[in-house]
Amino acid sequence: MKPIQAILGISTANKVFLTKEIVQPYYSTQFHFHHECQLTYIVESSGQRIIGNNIEYFEPGELVFLGSGVPHVWYNDKEYFQGSEHLRAQSLAMYINPDQLVESLEGFGCRNVLDHWLTISRRGVIYTGASKTELIGLFKALFYQEGMAKLITFLQLIDRLMHATDYRLLSSPDYVNSYSENDQQRMERLFQFIFANFRRDISLDEIASLANMNEFSFCRYFKSRTQKSFTQFVNDLRIGHACKLMQERYNPIETVAYESGFNNITHFNRQFKRIKGVTPRDYRKQLRTFS
Missing domain, CATH: 2.60.120.280 (Regulatory protein AraC)
Structure with a gap:
């Protein structure tokens, strides 16, 4: 945002x-x-x-x-x-x-x-x-x-x-804050919508319409502001939510993936490894070690 x-x-x-x-x-x-x-x-x-x-x-x-x-x-x-x-x-x-x-x-x-x-x-x-x-x-x-x-x-x-x-x-080494306050209301509206709905599929058409843009313009706009594609941003939120679920209670990995917004367990495992550096199962083992 x-x-x-x-x-x-x-x-x-x-x-x-x-x-x-x-x-x-x-x-x-x-x-x-x-x-x-x-x-x-x-x-x-x-x-x-x-x-x-x-x-x-x-x-x-x-x-x-x-x-x-x-x-x-x-x-x-x-x-x-x-x-x-x-x-x-x-x-x-x-x-x-x-x-x-x-x-x-x-x-x-x-x-x-x-x-x-x-x-x-x-x-x-x-x-x-x-x-x-x-x-x-x-x-x-x-x-x-x-x-x-x-x-x-x-x-x-x-x-x-x-x-x-x-x-x-926390932020990447090349991160630079280049933001101004010109479009506060638009980004605030997008921000609240994504957090409220990241557990379900959000189509590009839906989110672009909320920003009053076509899909191509929205994708370029969103990435220029967040340094992430819209899909990557949503996946980051979902993986964060998955980590929370695994810390709170024991559920099968498939259940955690589904409750975090992923419909494909292979895709969930791939995104989890990309973001956390370990597989979901290894992450759970780490939680047991530190608990």
Whole structure:
């Protein structure tokens, strides 16, 4: 989807960072980007997230850092939009003004490391393992500390984020955000429709009509914005949903494929291997190993 540039409801113009706890029925469905860097810790809720040109399933415990200008959205599972009292989207967020951060740390001998971290974070960074555990502890502390203690914890957090070794970059190496906000409404409409309907067959004619385009124009338009063909984009969503189903319960692979929108098990296996790097059966074995 084509993201819009967002102006945050909180200002970091004269501050290095701000923290915010988010608790609501579901996350905003608007694919957007902003100048501030963002650290997000998912406390509750699940669904699919898009960061740059990366699409994956997310769940509680996820810790992601986004560099300046990275398009993103966390889109909750459909159950969150049905008014359930037992489901909510909760996360901790920190917004960092990268200009203020660089200026504040100038002269402390960490400029090269800081520049490298801010550069790679434009692909989106997800932290894992022991690094994630330590980072979450520091991040949570920021929400109850004040004064000098809060500043010291923030600097420790930045240092650990820069030097962590347990992480994975999300968007592809050649990803560049070249979006503007010219056609926000069209892409928002497409975005919501695809997420609501990816489990069924969506014809090119149907989706192109929604965009008020012919099929050829739509395919070119969609790929220029997402760096994926429409078919590839839908398959990425389906595989993310399949991963969720395999984590939640044990079902035959064929059932998982069908419930994720695939009518052909061979095609499902091929797409799963392309996106996850392993077959569905091997993925399930990995889940058992880590459980």
